[in-house]
Structures are given as structure tokens and as C-alpha cells.
Amino acid sequence: MKKLALSDDILMQIDKPARYIGNEFNSVIKNPADVDIRFAMCFPDVYEVGMSHLGIAILYDMLNRRDDTYCERVYSPWPDLHKIMKDRNIPLFALESQDAIKDFDFIGMTLQYEMCYTNILQILDLAGLSFLSKDRKDGDPIVIVGGPCATNPEPIADFVDIVYVGEGETSYNSLLDLYKECKAKGLDRMAFLRKACQIPGIYVPAFYEAKYNEDGTIKSFGPIYEDVPAKIVRQVVINMDESPYPTKMLIPFVRAIQDRVVLEIQRGCIRGCRFCQAGMIYRPNREKSVEVLKNQAKELLASTGHEEISLSSLSSSDYHALGELMDFLINDCLSEGVNVSLPSLRIDAFSLDVMSKVQDVRKSSITFAPEAGSQRMRDVINKGLTVEDIIGGAHMAFEGGWNKVKLYFMLGLPTETDEDMQEIPRLANEIAKEYYATVPKDQRQGKCQITISTSFFVPKPFTPFQWAPMYEAGEYLRRAKVVNDEMKAQLNAKSLKYNWHHSDVTVLEGVFARGDRRLAPAILDAYLSGCYFDAWGDFFDFDKWLAAFEKNNISIDFYAYRQRDLDEIFPWDFIDCHVTKDFLKREWNNAMAGSVTKNCKMACNACGCLDLNTGVCHAR
Amino acid sequence: MRVRIRFEKLGVMRYVGHLDLMRFFQKAVKRSGLPIKYSEGFNPHQIMSFASPLGVGLTSEGEYMDIDIKEDVNSKEAIKALNDNMVEGLDIKTFKYLPDNAEKAMTAVTAASYIVTYKNPKDDICYIDNLLDLKQKFFDEAYAINIIKKTKKGERELDLKPLIYRFDLSFKDNVPVYDFLLSSGSSDNIKPELVVKAFHEYLGLPEFDDLSLDIKRIDMFTGESDAFISLGDIGDDH
Numbered sequence: 037m038k039k040l041a042l043s044d045d046i047l048m049q050i051d052k053p054a055r056y057i058g059n060e061f062n063s064v065i066k067n068p069a070d071v072d073i074r075f076a077m078c079f080p081d082v083y084e085v086g087m088s089h090l091g092i093a094i095l096y097d098m099l100n101r102r103d104d105t106y107c108e109r110v111y112s113p114w115p116d117l118h119k120i121m122k123d124r125n126i127p128l129f130a131l132e133s134q135d136a137i138k139d140f141d142f143i144g145m146t147l148q149y150e151m152c153y154t155n156i157l158q159i160l161d162l163a164g165l166s167f168l169s170k171d172r173k174d175g176d177p178i179v180i181v182g183g184p185c186a187t188n189p190e191p192i193a194d195f196v197d198i199v200y201v202g203e204g205e206t207s208y209n210s211l212l213d214l215y216k217e218c219k220a221k222g223l224d225r226m227a228f229l230r231k232a233c234q235i236p237g238i239y240v241p242a243f244y245e246a247k248y249n250e251d252g253t254i255k256s257f258g259p260i261y262e263d264v265p266a267k268i269v270r271q272v273v274i275n276m277d278e279s280p281y282p283t284k285m286l287i288p289f290v291r292a293i294q295d296r297v298v299l300e301i302q303r304g305c306i307r308g309c310r311f312c313q314a315g316m317i318y319r320p321n322r323e324k325s326v327e328v329l330k331n332q333a334k335e336l337l338a339s340t341g342h343e344e345i346s347l348s349s350l351s352s353s354d355y356h357a358l359g360e361l362m363d364f365l366i367n368d369c370l371s372e373g374v375n376v377s378l379p380s381l382r383i384d385a386f387s388l389d390v391m392s393k394v395q396d397v398r399k400s401s402i403t404f405a406p407e408a409g410s411q412r413m414r415d416v417i418n419k420g421l422t423v424e425d426i427i428g429g430a431h432m433a434f435e436g437g438w439n440k441v442k443l444y445f446m447l448g449l450p451t452e453t454d455e456d457m458q459e460i461p462r463l464a465n466e467i468a469k470e471y472y473a474t475v476p477k478d479q480r481q482g483k484c485q486i487t488i489s490t491s492f493f494v495p496k497p498f499t500p501f502q503w504a505p506m507y508e509a510g511e512y513l514r515r516a517k518v519v520n521d522e523m524k525a526q527l528n529a530k531s532l533k534y535n536w537h538h539s540d541v542t543v544l545e546g547v548f549a550r551g552d553r554r555l556a557p558a559i560l561d562a563y564l565s566g567c568y569f570d571a572w573g574d575f576f577d578f579d580k581w582l583a584a585f586e587k588n589n590i591s592i593d594f595y596a597y598r599q600r601d602l603d604e605i606f607p608w609d610f611i612d613c614h615v616t617k618d619f620l621k622r623e624w625n626n627a628m629a630g631s632v633t634k635n636c637k638m639a640c641n642a643c644g645c646l647d648l649n650t651g652v653c654h655a656r
Numbered sequence: 657m658r659v660r661i662r663f664e665k666l667g668v669m670r671y672v673g674h675l676d677l678m679r680f681f682q683k684a685v686k687r688s689g690l691p692i693k694y695s696e697g698f699n700p701h702q703i704m705s706f707a708s709p710l711g712v713g714l715t716s717e718g719e720y721m722d723i724d725i726k727e728d729v730n731s732k733e734a735i736k737a738l739n740d741n742m743v744e745g746l747d748i749k750t751f752k753y754l755p756d757n758a759e760k761a762m763t764a765v766t767a768a769s770y771i772v773t774y775k776n777p778k779d780d781i782c783y784i785d786n787l788l789d790l791k792q793k794f795f796d797e798a799y800a801i802n803i804i805k806k807t808k809k810g811e812r813e814l815d816l817k818p819l820i821y822r823f824d825l826s827f828k829d830n831v832p833v834y835d836f837l838l839s840s841g842s843s844d845n846i847k848p849e850l851v852v853k854a855f856h857e858y859l860g861l862p863e864f865d866d867l868s869l870d871i872k873r874i875d876m877f878t879g880e881s882d883a884f885i886s887l888g889d890i891g892d893d894h
Contacts, residue, residue, distance in 0.1 A: 037667035038744055044775065048713050048867050053671040059743050061684070287683055289676040341683030341741070373686075373694045373702070396698045 041129035041136075042117075050116045054289040055083035058131035061287040062339065064100045064107070068133055071106040072216050075099055076130050076137040076177070078110040078145045080155035081571065086111040087286065088294035090348060091146060091183065095204045097282035105212060108132040110143075112155045113162065115569065121162050128162035138164045141215065143177045145196075147185035150548035151541065151571035153192055156181070157563040160195065167560055169197050169242055174225045178215070187270070187317050188497040188608035191551035191559060193241035197229060201611055202237045202271025203303075205279050210235050233264050237271035240264075244610070246553055252594050254552065254605040269612045270317065274650045276303060276324045281332055284339040296344035296377060297336045301329055301361070305350035306636035306652055308643075309407070310418045310627050311446065313496035314350055316615050319643060321636060322651035326357040330364050337374060344375040353382040354637070362390050370394065383429030388436050401440035401485075402433040408449060409459030415630045416451055418623075423463065430467045434474040439484045441467055446493040447515040447536075450504040450627065454518050461523035461532060464488050468528035488534045490519060492542040496549050497608040498615060500623030506546045506596040512539035540578040541570070546596040552607035555595075558588040616644035657725050660761060661738070662750040662888040665716045669745030674709035680746075681721065688737040693724040707761035707876050707887060708768065708840055711847075713867070718769075718875035720761045720887045722754070731893040752891035761887055764878040767821060768840035770848045771872045773833045779868060780861050782830055794858045795823045803854045816854060819846045821881055837884075840876065 038059055040047070047053040068074060077096055079086030086092065092109070099107035108130035113121060121128070127136040137143055143163065145156055157167055160179070166172050169179065181189065182200035189199040200207065211232060218228040233240040243264045247255040258266050273279045285297065304321035305314065324332075333345060345365060352358060365376045376394045381387040383402060391400070406421055408414045414421060430441060445460050464486045471484035492512045495504040507515075516536040523534050548555065562584040569575040585592065600606075602621060609617070619642065626633055633641055636652045646653045665677070672680070682702055685692050694700040703724040710716050729737075731751040738748040758764075774781065784790070795801070801816040822837035838846040849866045856864040877884035 040668060044713075045867070047671050053712070054673070054676060057668045057671050059668050059745065061680070061741065061743050287680065289672045289680060291676065291679065295679075338687065341686035343682070343686065373700050375699070 039134050041126065041134040046117070046120055046124075046126075050120070051114060052083075052290050055111070055114070056117065056131070057289075058109075058134065060131075060289065062284040063109075063132055063286050064096070065132060066100075066106040068106055068135065071104055072219065073102075073105040073142070073212055074135075074140040075105055075107040075142045075144060075212075076110050076140045077107050078143060078159055079148070080112050080145050080152045080159055081148075082114055082569075083111040083288070084290055084292050087288045087290075087292040088298075089146065089148070090298050090300060091204065093282055093285055093298075094280065095144070095208070096286075097284070098205065098280045099208065099212070101280070102209070102212065104216060106133075110137060110159065112158055112569070115575070118158065118162065118568075127164045128159060136163070137177065140177045141219075143179050145179070145181045146183040147181050147189070147192070148183050149571060150185055150191075150545045151576075153548060153559050154563045154568040154570055156192060156195060157560060158568045161563070168194050170194075172197070172225075176225075178225070178228070184313065184317065185548075187313070187611060187613060188549065188551070188606075189239070189241070190553050190607040191548050191555040193553050194556040195560075196241065197225075198232060199239040199241065199268075200237055200271075201239055201268050203273045204271075205273050206271040207235050207237045211238060230261075230264075236269055239268045239611075241553075246607070252591075253601075254607060257605065257607070257610055267610060267612050270614060272320075272614065272648055272650070273303065273322065274648065276322045276651075277328045283332075283335045285336060287340060287342075294346070295342070296346050296375075297333070297340055297342045298346055298348050299329060299333055299336065300324070300348045301352065301355050302349045304651060306354055307351055307420070308418055308623075308633055308635060308641070310416070310500040310623055311407070311449065311493055311496075313499050316498050316500075316620075316643075317613050318350070319613075319615055319636075320645040320648060320651040320653045321354070323356060326360050326364075329361055333365065333369065337369060343373055344377055345369060346377040347379050349379065351382075352379045353384075353387065359386065366390075366393055383426075383433060385432060388429075388432050392436055400438070401442050401487075402430070402438050403442045403444070404429065405444040406463065407444065407446050408452075408456065409445060409461075409463050410456045412630060413449060413452060413456040413459070415632050416627050417446075417449060418627070418633055420632065420635065423466070426463065427466060427470050430470050431474055434471050434484070439471065439475070439481055440487075441484070442487045442489065443467075445488065445490045447490045447519070448493040448507050448512055448542075450501060452515075457515055457518045458522040460488060460490070460519050461526055461534070464523070464532050465526035465528050468526075468531040471531070472528075483531045486528075486532050488519070488523070488532065490516060490534075490536045492537060492539055494542060494546045494549055497606065498611075498613045498620070500620050500627055502550065502606065502620065503600040503602060503604075503624055505599045506543065508597065509539040509543050512542060538573065538576075541573075541576055543592060543596055544570070544578070544581055547590075547592055550606070551595055554588075555590060558584045558590045561587055614643075614645045614648060619643040657728065658754045658758065659723055659725055659734075660750075660752050660754050660758075660887065660891055661721050661723065661748060662752075663719050663721070664747045664749060665710060665719050665745065666747075667715070667745035669743070670713055670715045673712045674706070678704075678706060684738065684741040685723065687741045688734075690723075690729060690734060690737060691726040693726050705760055705762045708765050708845070710873060714871045714873060716873035718873060718886070718888065720876060722761045728753075728894055750888055751893070752888070753894050754891040758890055759878065761876075763842065764887065765841040765876050766839065766879060767837055767877040767881070767884050769822070769874040769877070770836045770838065771833065771874055772836060772848045772852060773828065773870050774831050774868055775870050776868060777829065777831050779831070781832055781856070781859070784859060787832060788825060790859060791823070791825045791855070794855055795820065801854060803850070803857075805850065816846065816851060819844050820851060821884075823851070837877075 180198040246257045249255045302323040304318040306321045495501045693703045707720040734751045805814045819839035824835040853864045879885045
């Protein structure tokens with residue numbers, strides 16, 4: 037029988053023991069004795085979330101294609117098991133071999149959201165490693181992180197040895213080759229890191245130093261050695277068709293959030309919404325060819341046995357051959373008992389036609405993400421969607437038989453007034469009105485349901501809104517109340533429903549998003565006082581965080597609430613995301629002027645990506 | 657055409673629950689390329705049903721599922737196609753075409769056999785000398801074994817005796833090993849833990865813990881107590 041790290045009595049007393057046994061179909065089994073490099077790939081959240089992540093699936097497949105490397109998976113043990121592992125001193129293990137990861141060569145973690153930072157510490161803690169990079173010794177694994185939050189890794193800089201900035205497909209092989217070479221030569225940890233930082237996209241925080249002004253802002257930031265690069269260039273896949281993509285995906289026993297084939301159709305987005313970090317850092321927009329996608333879809337459905345396929349991208353409607361791809365999926369896959377699930381498409385005649393083929397119209401809902409209620413506000417955020425688009429789309433949807441509409445908005449956007457907020461329920465009311473005007477009384481299935489959801493805007497690095505102030509938690513709730521009050525005043529209030537998010541976690545997310553190295557001690561103190569799984573409302577304890585901030589003299593005001601000067605040096609300025617700071621400034625000024633910027637297909641706005649000569653830029 | 661598949665669920669697979677196992681099989685059958693039938697409607701699903709679910713923590717040599725297929729497939733080839741899509745701990749044993757009048761596995765089960773022992777070789781029961789005699793008195797010589805069974809609706813009194821078709825006791829390295837054949841299915845479903853618990857109470861042992869037992873289901877049966885037939889003995893290979 038396969039070896040297990042946890043004993044039967046433990047497995048029988050915890051929730052969902054199948055999270056911890058490995059043995060999933062399509063998981064890779066190698067003999068550890070046959071490889072030079074053991075890599076623990078970790079998504080620092082619970083199994084069902086981590087197993088759904090496409091980026092890990094790509095890297096797991098890519099690293100295991102190397103004969104000299106065995107890449108295994110690790111997820112955050114749920115608090116029930118966490119407690120047992122701490123009490124009984126059981127070291128954190130990888131799922132495939134069930135071996136302790138403290139003996140591995142690398143522990144790689146993905147930073148998908150800021151609220152996972154304490155879970156990084158949980159992984160290091162349970163593994164039995166020192167929290168701080170400087171305290172880890174030769175023989176300890178190299179801790180490497182990547183993912184979207186790696187575009188400002190400074191808040192966790194002290195905990196990690198390497199930050200991989202950019203898309204993993206490009207530099208991992210050089211990094212592992214170098215590691216193997218250094219290991220064979222018997223070079224120590226520091227010598228390896230010193231060489232590694234020469235590889236494009238590899239950032240070693242220990243080799244950099246920040247100096248601060250009296251007001252707390254950064255005076256200077258740079259390498260402490262001459263041979264260490266001052267700029268880290270974000271890595272970008274140039275040819276998406278030739279980039280490694282798994283032909284098999286793991287089939288978890290415990291149902292994952294994504295229990296389906298996920299097919300990435302393109303990376304990046306042409307739209308340029310000013311709040312959206314993904315829309316900036318994944319530039320330029322790069323599509324896969326439709327032939328490659330057809331083959332990958334077929335291959336993945338066959339190797340997984342999934343009965344559903346979903347397209348993944350930031351804006352699927354912008355994919356050049358969406359019609360052809362959907363026709364293929366509907367004709368070739370639907371007949372085989374495979375459902376096609378659609379990502380949020382722009383609502384138009386085409387997408388409604390496609391949706392009516394693959395969904396049960398009466399049960400499903402139509403989603404719009406206007407992001408802001410007033411046209412003025414939508415122009416500020418550069419969301420190119422008009423009231424006519426929304427009402428027109430809703431009209432078509434109602435004619436097609438739908439009667440449920442979901443609307444997504446943000447509150448707390450720069451320049452937002454009460455009037456802008458009140459426009460949110462008014463827009464929802466207009467949609468409800470359209471329903472009653474479109475569908476004759478005898479054909480209605482009860483009332484229509486218009487659900488409004490708002491989240492609170494968090495300014496992110498490398499976006500035109502990176503200079504914007506946030507608001508205190510109470511102000512966010514006041515804004516939600518403005519929306520709620522106005523909703524109750526609407527004629528069709530009974531057809532409307534409003535959900536909003538908690539605001540404490542928003543503030544914290546804002547602190548980390550634009551934080552710097554001085555936050556690390558507070559994150560560590562928060563973890564030591566019991567904070568982890570902060571992304572899970574049940575476990576989030578704002579008071580513990582406030583205490584940790586206070587103890588370490590961290591001012592939320594400084595990190596979240598203040599308006600930043602246009603010329604301030606930011607903690608993430610040393611990273612070159614291809615999108616230039618000049619472009620972001622231009623876009624900030626355009627936002628303040630309420631002027632709209634054209635998308636990348638219509639015009640080049642000189643964001644800085646043209647030199648990469650790929651994707652939508654190359655097509656120009 | 658309805659086919660009955662017998663499989664083993666051993667080793668680490670004991671920690672995978674019934675719903676998760678069903679989802680695993682749906683995908684495995686899809687991968688295997690077997691011509692399984694789908695239901696009609698907007699969300700078509702495979703026509704597949706399982707005999708009595710196995711609890712988390714238990715292993716089994718005799719699990720069954722029935723599937724409907726659209727065309728005839730050679731049994732050996734089907735077993736291979738399925739086994740190519742299994743993981744360690746799951747093994748397909750038989751693939752038999754059922755006669756038209758065969759009852760579904762889910763409703764056909766009337767009895768199940770188990771081998772039950774203790775995980776801890778130093779369990780209190782291992783120190784009782786005359787266990788075989790006591791078992792004789794508890795089971796073989798008893799007219800009735802009345803227990804209180806907890807159900808969803810509350811508690812009810814139940815006589816276990818007529819629902820236990822076999823209760824043999826042997827020892828391996830001094831640890832008791834039970835060989836049970838128990839009533840199973842929708843009406844009188846007797847779990848082996850329930851029988852052992854009653855035995856422990858008869859012996860006057862302190863609080864009984866379900867998790868102290870290592871339980872392996874051996875097979876499932878249909879029919880009446882005088883002529884049980886293994887679910888796996890129904891139907892033919894093609």
C-alpha cells in the first residue's frame with residue numbers, strides 16, 4: 037500500500053481526509069532516488085481551491101517533464117489538521133511521495149491574493165523551517181514564490197529566498213539547470229542565489245536594500261552588490277501556441293472548485309480598465325490559435341474524463357475566433373455528454389445564442405459587470421460599457437427567456453460621489469423595468485431577479501489607480517448603505533437584491549497590495565497570534581491584525597488611506613512590468629479628466645509593451 | 657444492456673467517501689471510452705448506480721456498480737479499459753452482462769459479508785481468555801439479541817439475532833477476527849460496528865469506539881437467507 041504521512045487515527049478524525057492522501061489519477065509518480073531536484077509546488081490555501089488552479093497545473097506538468105526533477109504538490113492543511121500537526125510535531129509533507137518537504141530542494145508557492153500571506157508562514161512553520169530567509173541554512177529548501185502578487189512581493193520579501201516575477205514557463209528551466217550545476221559543484225546557498233539573480237525575472241530580496249524618507253516613503257531602493265541587476269524584468273511568454281500546456285490534468289477525489297477542464301484561450305486583455313491589475317500586468321494580449329485550442333480541448337477531455345469544459349481568459353468575447361471555437365465545442369463535445377460552461381462574456385446577440393445552446397435558460401442567469409453605476413464613473417475607470425449596451429443586452433436576454441440578472445460593481449473608486457453610487461440601484465431598476473416592458477404578463481415566470489453585488493475597490497500596483505487613496509472600513513459600509521437606501525426607493529425594489537462584502541478585509545488587502553518590507557514583522561506577529569486562512573471569513577480576525585500592526589508601528593493610514601504623490605518611489609518600482617510608469621501616469625490623468633482610452637485593438641496607447649513584439653502589438 | 661461491475665476498494669482508497677468515489681467512476685468510465693448510456697434532458701448523466709455505499713475508513717473486496725451501455729463490449733477488454741483508468745487501491749474484477757429481469761444492485765442487496773478485526777493489537781478485548789465461549793453464549797445460544805438502534809427518527813429496539821446470518825470468531829496473533837454475514841440493504845441494514853458494539857456491551861467492556869475496528873467488506877449478496885447469491889455471480893461474460 038502507498039505510504040501515508042498521517043496515521044489512520046488522524047485521517048479518521050479530520051474533515052475530508054482524501055485531501056491529504058495523494059493518489060489522484062494523472063498524478064506523477066517518480067522514484068525520488070532517480071532525480072536531482074525535488075520540488076514542492078504549493079498553493080497556500082485549502083486543497084479544493086489549490087487543485088483548481090491552472091498555473092500550478094501548467095508548472096507541475098512542465099517541471100515533471102524534466103527527468104531530473106520531481107515536482108510534487110502541497111496545500112495548506114485545514115485548521116483541524118494544522119492543530120494535530122503542531123501538537124504531534126508532524127512535518128508538512130508532499131502529497132505524491134508523502135515525504136517531508138523540509139528535505140526538498142525547492143518549496144515553490146504561488147501568491148494569488150494578498151490574504152494568503154499568513155498561509156505562507158503556516159507552510160514554512162509546519163514544514164519545520166525558519167520563517168526568515170536569513171535564518172535558513174545550507175541544506176534547507178530554497179523558498180521561491182511567484183504569481184500576480186509577486187509584482188509587489190515586498191511585504192513578504194523577508195520570508196522568501198527567490199521571487200519569480202512573471203510567467204513561469206520562461207525562466208524555470210534555466211533556474212533549475214543552474215541549481216543542479218551549483219549542487220553538483222557543492223556551492224552553498226548564497227553562491228547559488230548570487231548566480232540565480234542574473235536569470236531574467238529572478239529577484240532575490242536579500243540582495244536589495246530600501247532607504248526611507250522621514251515621512252516614511254521610499255528614498256531609494258536598489259541592489260547592495262554591483263553585479264546584482266537593479267531592474268527585474270517581468271517574464272512574458274512570447275509564443276502561446278508553443279508554450280507548454282498540460283495534456284493531462286489531475287483528477288482530485290475531493291471535489292475541487294473547478295471540477296472541469298479549464299482551457300486557457302488567451303493571456304492578457306486589450307481593454308485597459310484602470311482598476312484592473314491583471315489587465316495591466318499580463319500585457320500584451322496574446323491569443324492561442326484556434327487549431328491549438330481544439331486539439332488541447334479534445335486531448336484534455338479524453339485524458340481527464342471531465343464532463344464539462346470552461347474557457348479561461350480575462351475577456352473571452354475579445355478572442356478572435358470565439359465563434360469557431362464555440363461551434364467546435366458545441367458540435368464535437370456537447371454531443372458526447374460534455375457541458376460547455378461559459379466565462380463572463382460580453383452580453384450580445386452572439387453570446388446569448390451560444391448560451392441558449394449550452395445552458396438551461398430558465399435556471400441560469402445573465403451576468404453583467406458594469407463595475408460602476410454612472411456613465412461618468414465608468415469613463416473614469418475606462419470600462420467601455422454604456423447604459424444602452426446594458427439595457428440592450430438585458431432586453432435580448434429577456435426575449436430569450438432569461439429572467440435572472442447579476443450585476444457586479446465596485447464601491448470606493450477614485451472620485452466616486454454619492455450620486456455615482458445611487459446610479460447603481462437606478463441602473464438595476466432600469467433593467468427590471470425593461471423586463472416588465474419586454475415580457476408580456478402571461479409569459480412571465482414570476483418576478484425578474486436583479487442581483488446587485490458590490491465589492492470594495494483596492495488600488496493595486498502597476499495600475500493607473502496605484503496612486504489612489506482607500507477609505508476607512510466605516511466609509512465603505514456607509515457607501516454600501518447609500519446603495520441600499522437608494523435601492524429601497526426604486527419602483528421595482530421588490531425585484532432587486534443587494535449583496536456587499538465585508539470591509540475590514542478590504543483595508544488589509546489594500547495595505548498588503550501596496551506595502552513594503554516593513555510589513556513583514558507585522559505579518560509574522562499576526563501569524564504567531566493565530567492568523568491564517570485570512571481569506572476565509574470564518575477565520576479572519578481583524579483585531580489580531582490591528583494588534584500586530586500596532587506592535588510594529590504600522591500605520592494603516594500610511595499604506596492605505598493617503599493620496600500618493602505622482603513622483604513617489606513605490607516599493608515595486610524596481611520591477612519592469614513592461615507597462616511604463618509614464619503610461620500609468622497618463623492614464624491616471626485621463627481618469628481624473630474622465631476621458632476614455634481606446635482598447636489595444638483600436639489603437640496603440642504606447643503602454644510600453646510594443647517592444648515585446650508579440651500578441652496584439654505584433655498584429656498591429 | 658445492463659452490466660454489473662465488481663471492484664475492490666483497498667489501501668488508501670478507504671479514505672475516499674462514497675460521493676467522491678462515484679464522481680471518480682463517472683470520469684473513469686468516460687476516459688475508458690466504454691459506450692455508456694446517458695440519460696435524456698438538459699444535463700444528461702451516465703446511467704450508473706452503486707450497491708450499498710461503503711463508509712469512509714472501510715475497505716472492500718466486493719463492491720458493485722451497474723451501468724447501462726449502448727453496445728456489446730468484450731468483458732475482458734472492458735475490464736482492461738477500466739483498469740487502465742483506476743488508481744492504486746481500486747481494481748476492477750468482473751464485468752458481467754445482467755439478464756433482463758435482474759434487479760438493480762442498489763435494491764438487490766440483502767446481505768453482506770465482512771472480516772472485522774482490531775486496529776490496536778492491545779485492545780482490551782485481546783485480554784479476555786474465554787472469548788470463544790462468551791461468543792457462543794452471546795450469539796449461538798441466544799434466542800434474541802436485543803439492542804437499541806439509533807436512527808434518524810430516534811431510537812428503536814431491535815433484535816439482532818435473526819439479522820446475523822454468520823458470526824464466526826477466530827484469532828490472529830491473539831487479536832480477535834470476526835467473520836460476519838449480516839443483513840444489508842434498505843430495510844434492515846446492520847453495520848458490523850453495531851454487532852461488535854453489542855458484543856462489547858455483553859462482555860462488559862468499557863465504551864466502544866467504532867474507529868477501533870478494521871473493517872473489510874468481502875462481498876454482497878441477494879436473495880433469501882437460505883440461498884444467498886453473490887451479486888457477482890449473476891450474469892455472464894461476453
